[in-house]
Amino acid sequence: MDALEALHNRVSVGKLTEPAPSESQRENIFRAALRAADHAGLRPWRFLQIEAEARRHLGELLLRAAETEQGGALDEAKRDKTLAMPLRAPLVLVAITRLQSHPKVPHHEQHLSTAGAVQAMLTAAYAQGIGAYWRTGPLAYNPLVAQGLGLAGNERIDGFIYLGTPAKSPRQPPDLATSSFFSHWKAP
Structure with missing residues (x-):
């Protein structure tokens, strides 16, 4: 697939199954991340790979964080849903921004670079x-989750990336008119 075809047609695929991407596929995915726009070359991103049994441990961490937020145990349905979150795909990447002090690159630009x-x-x-x-949600910003994943004090989670084999054919991307989003600025 050529680059423009991928850029024009990429859609999120929510129903994922085994297998996870192979090592060579992962390498291609990871190398693509390293080409992101990055003001001052800070490379503020890092990613944790979570798969196999580690996904269950992540579910337990998310459950502890959710129960702490709620001030007690969740009902059975919410408990089961929270435990199952990391099981949505065979591979979960945690996108993390390492915030750095820089005179020209504010923290929000570092998050944009990770994005x-x-x-x-x-x-x-x-x-x-x-x-x-790509998913976020309140648990992505929960300090117990950050601590459980071993994040440093200057690191923030920018989302969970779920990767796997599509369980069905990806949907067609919406046919959007560029003119709805791009216009010429007219100077006063």
């Missing part, structure tokens, strides 16, 4: 026939 890396990975996955989607 650019994630978008590049999603497109690289799509180009290889791998299903992928």
Whole structure:
């Protein structure tokens, strides 16, 4: 698949199954992340790979964090849903921004750079026939989750990237008119 085809047609794929991307497919996905726009070359991103039994441990961590947020045990349905979150795909990547002090690159630009890396990975996955989607939610910003994943004090989670084999054919992307989003600025 050529680059423009992947960029024009990439869609999120929410129903994923085994197998996870192979090592060579992962390498392509990971290398794509390294090409993200990155003001001052800070390379503020890093990613944790979570798969196999580690996904269950992540579910337990998410459950502890959710129960702490709620001030007690969740009902059975919410408990089961929380435990199953990491099991949505055979591979979960945690996108992390390492915030650095820099006179020209504020923290929000560093988060944007990580977002650019994630978008590049999603497109690289799509180009290889791998299903992928990006999720956040309140637990991505929970300090217990950050602590349980071993994040440093200057690190923040920017999302969970789910990767696997599409359980069905990806949906067609919406046919959007560029003119709805791009216009010429007219100087006063």
